[in-house]
Amino acid sequence: MALHAERAKSIEVPLRQELSFPYHSERRQCSVPTFIPHTEAETSQMLADLGLKEIDEIFATIPRERRLGRGLNLPDGVSEYDVLTYFEEVSARNLHHGRPLISFAGGGSYDHDIPQVVRTLGSRGEFVTAYTPYQPEVAQGVLQALFEFQTLISRLSGLEISNASLYDGATALVEAVNLACAHTRSHHVIVSKGINPTYLQTVRTFAEGTGLSVEELPLNDDLSSDLSIETASQAAAVVVGYPNYFGAVEDLARARELANRTGALLICVYDPISLALLTSPGSFGVDVAVAEGQSLGTPVSFGGPYLGLFSVRPEYLRLVPGRLVGETVDAEGRRSFVTTLRTREQDIRRERASSNVCTNQTLMAVHACIYLSWLGPDGFRELATSCLSSSHYLADALSTIPGVELVTPVFVREFTIRLTGIDNEAVRSALADRGFLAGVSGEFPSGDLKASNTLILSATERRTKSEIDRFVGEFSKIVEAR
Amino acid sequence: MATSANFKRPGGGVAASIPLMGRAEEPTIFDLSVAKRRASSLRSSGVDQVDPRTVLPATMLRDEPPALPEVSERDLVGHFTRLSARQYSVDLGAYPLGSCTMKYNPKFADAVAAMPGISQVHPHTPVSFAQGWLEIMVTLESWICEITGMAAATLQPAAGAAGELTGLLIMAHYHQRHGGRRSKVIIPDSAHGTNPASVTLAGYEAVTVPSNDRGLVDLEQLDKVLGEDVAGMMLTNPNTLGLFEEEIAEITARVHAVGGLMYYDGANLNAILGVSRPGDMGFDIVHSNLHKTFATPHGGGGPGAGPVAVSERLREFLPGPRATLIDDEDGVRYVWKTPEFSIGRVHGFYGNAVVLARALAYMMYHGGPGLADVARYAVLNANWLRAQIAQHYEIAFPQLCMHEFVASAAQLKKRYGVRALDIAKGMIEEGFHSPTVYFPLVVDEALMMEPTETESPQTLRALADALMRLAEAATSSDGQEWLHNAPSTTPVGRVDEALAARKPRLTFDQASNRPV
Ligand SMILES: Cc1ncc(COP(=O)(O)O)c(C=O)c1O
Numbered sequence: 001m002a003l004h005a006e007r008a009k010s011i012e013v014p015l016r017q018e019l020s021f022p023y024h025s026e027r028r029q030c031s032v033p034t035f036i037p038h039t040e041a042e043t044s045q046m047l048a049d050l051g052l053k054e055i056d057e058i059f060a061t062i063p064r065e066r067r068l069g070r071g072l073n074l075p076d077g078v079s080e081y082d083v084l085t086y087f088e089e090v091s092a093r094n095l096h097h098g099r100p101l102i103s104f105a106g107g108g109s110y111d112h113d114i115p116q117v118v119r120t121l122g123s124r125g126e127f128v129t130a131y132t133p134y135q136p137e138v139a140q141g142v143l144q145a146l147f148e149f150q151t152l153i154s155r156l157s158g159l160e161i162s163n164a165s166l167y168d169g170a171t172a173l174v175e176a177v178n179l180a181c182a183h184t185r186s187h188h189v190i191v192s193k194g195i196n197p198t199y200l201q202t203v204r205t206f207a208e209g210t211g212l213s214v215e216e217l218p219l220n221d222d223l224s225s226d227l228s229i230e231t232a233s234q235a236a237a238v239v240v241g242y243p244n245y246f247g248a249v250e251d252l253a254r255a256r257e258l259a260n261r262t263g264a265l266l267i268c269v270y271d272p273i274s275l276a277l278l279t280s281p282g283s284f285g286v287d288v289a290v291a292e293g294q295s296l297g298t299p300v301s302f303g304g305p306y307l308g309l310f311s312v313r314p315e316y317l318r319l320v321p322g323r324l325v326g327e328t329v330d331a332e333g334r335r336s337f338v339t340t341l342r343t344r345e346q347d348i349r350r351e352r353a354s355s356n357v358c359t360n361q362t363l364m365a366v367h368a369c370i371y372l373s374w375l376g377p378d379g380f381r382e383l384a385t386s387c388l389s390s391s392h393y394l395a396d397a398l399s400t401i402p403g404v405e406l407v408t409p410v411f412v413r414e415f416t417i418r419l420t421g422i423d424n425e426a427v428r429s430a431l432a433d434r435g436f437l438a439g440v441s442g443e444f445p446s447g448d449l450k451a452s453n454t455l456i457l458s459a460t461e462r463r464t465k466s467e468i469d470r471f472v473g474e475f476s477k478i479v480e481a482r
Numbered sequence: 483m484a485t486s487a488n489f490k491r492p493g494g495g496v497a498a499s500i501p502l503m504g505r506a507e508e509p510t511i512f513d514l515s516v517a518k519r520r521a522s523s524l525r526s527s528g529v530d531q532v533d534p535r536t537v538l539p540a541t542m543l544r545d546e547p548p549a550l551p552e553v554s555e556r557d558l559v560g561h562f563t564r565l566s567a568r569q570y571s572v573d574l575g576a577y578p579l580g581s582c583t584m585k586y587n588p589k590f591a592d593a594v595a596a597m598p599g600i601s602q603v604h605p606h607t608p609v610s611f612a613q614g615w616l617e618i619m620v621t622l623e624s625w626i627c628e629i630t631g632m633a634a635a636t637l638q639p640a641a642g643a644a645g646e647l648t649g650l651l652i653m654a655h656y657h658q659r660h661g662g663r664r665s666k667v668i669i670p671d672s673a674h675g676t677n678p679a680s681v682t683l684a685g686y687e688a689v690t691v692p693s694n695d696r697g698l699v700d701l702e703q704l705d706k707v708l709g710e711d712v713a714g715m716m717l718t719n720p721n722t723l724g725l726f727e728e729e730i731a732e733i734t735a736r737v738h739a740v741g742g743l744m745y746y747d748g749a750n751l752n753a754i755l756g757v758s759r760p761g762d763m764g765f766d767i768v769h770s771n772l773h774k775t776f777a778t779p780h781g782g783g784g785p786g787a788g789p790v791a792v793s794e795r796l797r798e799f800l801p802g803p804r805a806t807l808i809d810d811e812d813g814v815r816y817v818w819k820t821p822e823f824s825i826g827r828v829h830g831f832y833g834n835a836v837v838l839a840r841a842l843a844y845m846m847y848h849g850g851p852g853l854a855d856v857a858r859y860a861v862l863n864a865n866w867l868r869a870q871i872a873q874h875y876e877i878a879f880p881q882l883c884m885h886e887f888v889a890s891a892a893q894l895k896k897r898y899g900v901r902a903l904d905i906a907k908g909m910i911e912e913g914f915h916s917p918t919v920y921f922p923l924v925v926d927e928a929l930m931m932e933p934t935e936t937e938s939p940q941t942l943r944a945l946a947d948a949l950m951r952l953a954e955a956a957t958s959s960d961g962q963e964w965l966h967n968a969p970s971t972t973p974v975g976r977v978d979e980a981l982a983a984r985k986p987r988l989t990f991d992q993a994s995n996r997p998v
Contacts, residue, residue: 033847033848033852033855033856035585035586035588035777035935035936036855036856036859036935036936037936037937037938037939038859038862038938038939042938042939043862045939046862046866046939047862049866049869050862050865050866050869055858055862056858058858058861058862058865058882059757059758059858059861060882061725061726061728061881061882061884062726062728062754062757062758063728063731065731066726066730066731066758066762066763067757067758068756068757068758068759068762071756071850071851071854072628072629072756072850072851072853072854073628073850074625074628074629074845074849074850074853075846075849075850076849076850076851076852077846077847077848077849077851077852078846078847078849079847080588080590080847082846083590083594083843083846083847084590084593084594086846087594087597087600087839087843088597088599090599090614090617090618091597091598091599091600091614091615091618092599092614093599093613093614093617094599094600094603094607094611094612094613094614094615095598095599096611099598100598100599100602100603100604101604101607101611103604105604105606107606108830108831109604109605109606109831111602111604113524113525115522117521117555117558117559120559121558121559121562121563121566123592124562124563124566125571125572125573125574126566126567126569126570126571126573126574127566127569127571127781127782128571128573128587128779128781128782129571129572129573129587129779129780130569130570130571130572130780130781130782130783131577131579131582131584131780131782131783131915132780132782132783132784133782133783134579134916134918135570135906135907135910135915135916136974136977137907137910137969137972137973137974137975137976137977138569138570138910138915138969138972139569139570139782140508140565140568140569140973140974141565141566141567141568141569141782142569142782142783144508144510144565144568145562145565146783147510147988147989147990148510148511148512148990150988150989151510151512151989151990151991152548152550154989154991155548155549155550155991156548160989160991160992161988161989162988162989164783165784167640167641167644167784167829167834168640168829168830168831169830170827170829170830171640171644171828171829171830178683196830198827198830198831199830201826201827202826202827202828202829202830204826205651205801205825205826205827205828206647206651206683206828208651208654208655208685208825208826209647209650209651209654209683209684209685210683210685211685249538249542275544275548276547276548277534277538277543277544277547278538278542278543278544279541279542279543279544280544280548283544292830299601299602300601300602300603300604300605301600301601301603301835301836302600302603302604302605302607302612302615302831302832302835302836303605303829303830303831303832303833303835304640304785304829304830304831304832304833304834304835304836304837305640305784305785305834305835305836305837306830306831306834317986323783324986324988325988326982326983326986326987326988327982327987327988327994327995328977328978328979328981328982328987328995329977329978329981329996329997330974330975330976330977330978331967331975331976331978332975333996333997334505334507334974334975335507335974335996336974336977336978337977338977338979338982340979340982340983340986340988341983341986342983343983345675346643346675346676346678346679347674347675347676347921348675349675349679350675350678350679350688351678351679351681351682351687351688352682353675353678353679353682355679355683356643356646356647356676356679356680356683357641357643358641358642358643358675358676359640359641359642359643359773359780359783359784359785359786360641360783360784361640361781361783361784361785362781362782362783362784362785363779363781363782363783363784363785364781364784364785366781366782369511370558370562372550372551373511373521373550373551373553373558374521374522374555374558375521375522375550376519376520376521376522376550376551376552376553377546377547377548377549377550377552378518378520378522378547378552379520379521379522379523379524380547380548380550381547382522382524383522383524384534385531385532385534386524386525386527386529386531388532388534388537389527389529389530389531389532390527390529392532392537393529393530393532410537410538410539410542412534412538428608429608429610432607432608432610432611437604437606437607437608439606440606461524461525461527462525463527464525464527464528465527465528465529466528468529
C-alpha cells in the first residue's frame with residue numbers, strides 16, 4: 001500500500017472532546033465506579049478508624065508539589081454498555097461487510113478453527129483470574145495443566161525439556177540465542193534469511209544489549225537456506241526455520257553439519273502444525289527448538305496474546321529461561337506439582353540471571369494443552385493433512401495464472417509465489433477490497449532479492465473449497481486486468 | 483469376555499469427583515488416554531485430501547504423529563473442570579498478593595475480547611482494513627500518556643519485564659546518540675528481581691543503593707554512586723515497601739544532573755492513578771503493567787502487557803511499528819510508522835493486542851475521575867488493613883503506606899519459630915490467597931499485602947481477623963504445629979520442593995521421582 005507516511009505530518013492525538021468516544025452523555029449516576037464496593041457510610045467509618053476526615057488525606061506522604069492538582073484530562077466514566085458500544089463500533093472498522101477478511105495469510109499467525117471446549121474450559125475464571133502459581137497448594141490446577149503442556153510440547157518437538165511458555169515466537173528465539181551464547185561463550189550467531197523477518201529484527205534489537213553479532217545465511221532459489229557456506233567463524237548458534245518463513249522445508253541434517261562445523265548450537269524455529277507430519281527437530285539433533293504456538297488454540301487476535309514455545313535437550317536444563325513445572329509429592333506422599341529449578345530465575349539470581357522473564361503466557365499454554373488433547377494423534381494428523389491439501393490445491397490453482405510462479409516446490413502448508421507484471425502489495429490491496437487477505441508480502445522486510453515481489457500464502461482447514469475457488473477467481477481477474 | 487475387572491484403570495477417564503472437589507489425585511491427561519479414542523471432529527473443506535507422501539520426500543516425514551493423548555471430549559471436560567477446582571483465583575476470593583495488584587477483573591472486558599473485529603483480525607491485514615485496531619492502539623496510548631504524564635508510548639512489550647528491557651534499550655540508544663556509552667544503572671535494594679536482570683540484559687552493570695531507615699532511597703548513598711558513568715536509575719514509586727519516595731524530585735534532579743535518565747517501574751501505578759504522575763516527578767521512561775493496574779486477567783501467569791511511555795526527547799527511540807494518526811492529502815487515517823532512531827522491534831507483531839483492548843475498556847469504564855477513585859480506595863484499604871493488624875505484626879515502616887504495605891513475621895519467628903511462609907500457608911487455611919512472602923528482600927520474613935480497591939470493608943475485616951488468629955495461633959505449641967503443617971484443607975499439602983529440584987521430572991515421559 002502506498003502510504004505517504006514521510007510526507008504526512010503526525011497530528012497530535014486528540015484528548016477529551018475529540019477523542020472518539022461519542023457514547024457518553026452524562027456522568028454515571030454513582031460517584032465511584034461499581035468495582036469499588038464501599039458505601040459512603042463505610043468509607044466514613046474507615047476514615048474515622050484511621051483518624052482521617054477526608055479521603056485525600058490518605059495521600060499525606062505525597063508532597064503537595066508532587067500531586068497532579070487537577071483531574072486527569074480524560075472523559076468521565078460510562079456504563080459497561082457504553083464501553084461495549086464503543087468497541088462494537090470501532091472493531092467493525094476491522095471488518096469487511098461485517099466479516100473478517102477471509103484469510104490466506106500465515107507469516108506466524110494462522111486462522112484455524114478453535115473447538116468450543118477450548119473456549120469454554122479455557123475461559124473458566126479459575127484459570128483466567130489466577131496469578132503465577134507461587135503457592136502450589138492452591139494452584140494445582142494451573143501447575144498440572146502446565147506439566148501436561150510441557151509434556152505435549154516435548155513430544156511435538158522431540159526434545160526432552162520444554163518450559164511453561166514465553167511471550168511469543170520472536171522473543172522465544174531471542175531467549176534461545178541467549179542460551180546458546182551463555183553455553184558456548186561466543187557472541188556470534190548465524191541466522192538464516194529464511195526465518196520470519198520480524199523475529200530476525202527482534203533478535204537484532206536485543207543483540208544491542210547482549211553485544212551479539214548477527215551473520216545472515218543467504219537463500220537458495222527455492223528460498224531454502226544456503227547451508228553450504230564456508231564460514232571460518234566460530235558461532236554460538238545456527239538458526240533455521242522448519243519449515244521456514246517462505247514455506248520451504250529446510251534440510252535439518254545439513255543445518256546440523258553446519259552447526260557442528262562452527263561449534264554452534266542448532267536452533268530451529270518450527271511450525272507446530274507441520275510437525276504433525278514432519279520428522280521432529282529432536283530427531284535431527286536440534287539443540288533448541290522454538291515456535292510461535294498461536295496455531296494451537298489461540299485466535300489470530302491482531303498479533304497477540306500468542307504463545308512462545310521453547311524446548312531443549314537435557315544438557316541445557318540449567319540455562320532454560322522462564323518457568324519450569326515439575327512433579328513432586330506433598331507431605332502425605334500425594335502427587336503434586338510445583339515450579340522448580342527456581343534458582344535460574346530473576347527473583348533469585350537477579351543481575352546474574354540469564355533471562356528476565358517473569359509473567360509469561362500461561363493461559364495460552366493451557367489453551368494449547370486442551371487443544372492438542374482434543375485433537376489427539378489422529379485428529380492432529382488429519383488437521384495438518386487438511387491444511388496441506390488445501391494449500392497445495394491453492395498453490396496448484398494459482399500457478400496456472402499467467403505471471404504467477406510457485407517458488408517453493410516442496411512445502412507443507414505454506415508456500416511462496418512470485419508475481420510478474422503486477423506489484424504484490426497492489427494484489428493484496430485489491431483482494432482486500434474484495435474481502436480476502438491475500439497472504440503476506442515476501443520481501444517484507446527481509447530485503448532479499450530472491451524474495452522480491454512475492455506473496456506467502458497458506459490455507460488452513462477453515463478454508464472451504466468454494467472460498468479457495470472464489471479467491472483464485474478474483475486473483476486471476478486482478479492479474480489479468482493489468 | 484466381559485468380567486467385572488474390564489475397564490478398570492489405567493486408561494480412560496471416570497466421570498466422578500471424589501469427594502466433591504476433592505483431595506484425590508487428579509490423573510494426568512496421559513493417564514486418561516485410551517488408544518483410538520478421540521474427541522476431535524474437523525470441518526470438511528470439500529478439497530480432496532492429499533497423501534502427504536505424494537508431495538513430500540519420505541525422509542522428511544515422521545512415521546507416527548506425535549503421541550498426543552487419546553481422550554473423549556467428555557473426559558477432557560471432566561479433567562480440566564476438576565483441575566479448575568484445584569485452583570485459587572480472584573473470582574473465588576481475595577488475593578492480597580503484594581506487588582501483583584490482584585483486583586477484580588471485570589467481565590464485560592471478556593465480551594470485548596470475543597468480538598470478531600477484535601479476535602479474528604490477522605496481524606498482516608492491510609492497514610486500511612485494520613483502522614479500528616489502530617484507533618484502539620492510538621487511543622490507549624493517549625490514555626496511558628495522560629495517566630503517566632508522558633509524551634508517547636510503545637504498546638509492544640508483552641509484560642512488565644519486557645517493558646523494562648525495552649526501556650533500558652531506549653536509554654542505551656539515547657546515550658549513544660548523546661555522548662556515548664555509560665556503563666551503570668542504579669537500582670534500590672528493594673527492587674524487584676526483574677530490574678537487575680533487565681539491566682544486565684541491556685548491557686549495563688546493576689549498582690544497588692541501600693534504603694535509609696525510613697524505607698526510602700538514601701540520598702547520601704545515592705550521591706556516592708552517581709557519576710558520569712551512570713546511564714540512569716530504575717525506581718518504582720511508591721516503592722516495593724509501599725512507601726512514596728518523598729524526595730523523588732531531588733532524586734530525579736541528581737540523576738539528571740549527571741546526565742542519567744530515570745526509569746519508572748509501573749508495577750505500583752495503582753497507588754497514584756490520577757493523583758500523581760511519574761512524568762511530573764521527572765521520570766523519562768515509564769512502563770505500566772496492564773495486567774495489574776488495569777485489571778486485565780493474569781491467566782495464571784500471563785498474558786500481560788507492559789507498554790512503555792517516554793518523554794518527548796525519547797519519542798524517536800521507541801520500538802516500531804507504531805500506530806499513528808496522520809493527516810495528509812489522502813485524508814485523516816491511521817498508519818504504521820517506525821520512529822527515526824527506533825531501537826527496533828521487541829515483539830513479533832504489535833504486542834498483546836487483545837490485552838491492550840481489555841485495558842482500554844477498563845479505563846473507559848472508569849474514566850478520569852473513576853481512575854483517581856481507584857487509587858484512593860486502594861490506598862485506603864491498604865492503610866486500614868495495616869492499622870488493624872499492626873498490633874500483631876511488626877510493620878516495617880511507620881508512616882502511612884500507599885496501596886500496599888510490608889509486615890514482618892521476624893518476631894514470630896524469633897519467639898515461636900513461626901515463619902512468614904507458615905503465615906502464608908495459614909492464610910490459605912483461612913480461605914484466602916497468601917500475601918507475597920520474602921519480597922522485598924530488605925525486610926526480614928516479609929509479608930507483603932496489597933488488598934486492592936475492589937475488596938469490601940467486610941472482606942478486609944475478615945482478612946485482618948484471619949491474620950490476627952494466625953498470630954495468636956503462633957503463641958501456642960498446638961497452634962505452631964498446626965501452622966507448620968498448614969494447609970491441610972487444600973488438594974495437596976506442603977509440597978517437597980527439594981525433591982522436585984533434586985530429581986526433576988518435568989514431563990510425563992521422564993522417569994518418576996517418587997520416593998519408594
Ligand atoms: C515491582 C515489580 N516489577 C516488575 C515486575 C515484572 O512484571 P511482569 O511479571 O509483568 O514481567 C513485577 C511483577 O511481579 C513487580 O512486582
